[in-house]
Amino acid sequence: MSKDLKIVLVGLPGSGKSTFGKQLASVLQFPYYDLDHLIEDRFQMTIPDVFSRYGEGKFREWETEVLQKFLNREDSYVLASGGGCPCFNDNMDLINDKAVSVYLDVPLEEISMRLGLSKAHNRPMFSGLDQGEITLKLKSLLVERDYFYRQSKIKLSGEDFSAELLVSELIRLLKN
Ligand SMILES: Nc1ncnc2c1ncn2[C@@H]1O[C@H](COP(=O)(O)OP(=O)(O)O)[C@@H](O)[C@H]1O
Ligand SMILES: O=C(O)C1=C[C@@H](OP(=O)(O)O)[C@@H](O)[C@H](O)C1
Numbered sequence: 239m240s241k242d243l244k245i246v247l248v249g250l251p252g253s254g255k256s257t258f259g260k261q262l263a264s265v266l267q268f269p270y271y272d273l274d275h276l277i278e279d280r281f282q283m284t285i286p287d288v289f290s291r292y293g294e295g296k297f298r299e300w301e302t303e304v305l306q307k308f309l310n311r312e313d314s315y316v317l318a319s320g321g322g323c324p325c326f327n328d329n330m331d332l333i334n335d336k337a338v339s340v341y342l343d344v345p346l347e348e349i350s351m352r353l354g355l356s357k358a359h360n361r362p363m364f365s366g367l368d369q370g371e372i373t374l375k376l377k378s379l380l381v382e383r384d385y386f387y388r389q390s391k392i393k394l395s396g397e398d399f400s401a402e403l404l405v406s407e408l409i410r411l412l413k414n
């Protein structure tokens with residue numbers, strides 16, 4: 239790894255990658271980026287539009303392209319990835335090669351409640367689902383994705399994360 243420090247947050251949709259990512263970036267005084275927004279900027283289309291017009295396959299292709307390019311930048315930042323990002327192509331290996339990956343491991347019931355409350359309007363995988371269906375969908379996603387999330391260099395478990403605690407974990411990791 240080079241002298242810059244890239245932190246990439248991974249975890250299920252609704253685990254708080256975007257929310258915690260902003261807090262962490264502010265504590266570290268690093269710039270914050272959201273991979274979904276980078277994709278939207280690059281292709282001038284919202285994520286729901288990519289899914290409905292081109293399908294998930296095209297989205298995954300674009301996601302890897304944007305991720306790869308961004309990881310090759312020579313600067314420090316916090317990047318919130320999309321929930322599926324680490325689980326397609328070789329994305330988790332790409333992330334671990336260039337960055338410190340952090341898995342936000344939040345209880346499913348909590349995530350389900352958050353997605354129910356936020357109406358999942360910008361999350362095409364959850365649109366139109368009721369609370370029970372959201373929980374079932376999250377369960378099946380976790381079965382598929384846990385294998386990838388578990389490859390993260392740091393795991394934070396719980397519902398609320400402290401940016402300061404993560405900074406001390408980072409220092410420990412970088413010393414070893
Ligand atoms: N620690 C938290 N406690 C309560 N609600 C949260 C917390 N973190 C995020 N949320 C809410 O959960 C929803 C999903 O958060 P978000 O950061 O967009 O997750 P992700 O980027 O992982 O999909 C948002 O409505 C957000 O306000
Ligand atoms: O889990 C997924 O496959 C996805 C999660 C979304 O990001 P968030 O995890 O920020 O919701 C977004 O990348 C897209 O809708 C697909």
Ligand SMILES: [Mg+2]
Binds near residue numbers: 272274318
């Ligand atoms: Mg997000």
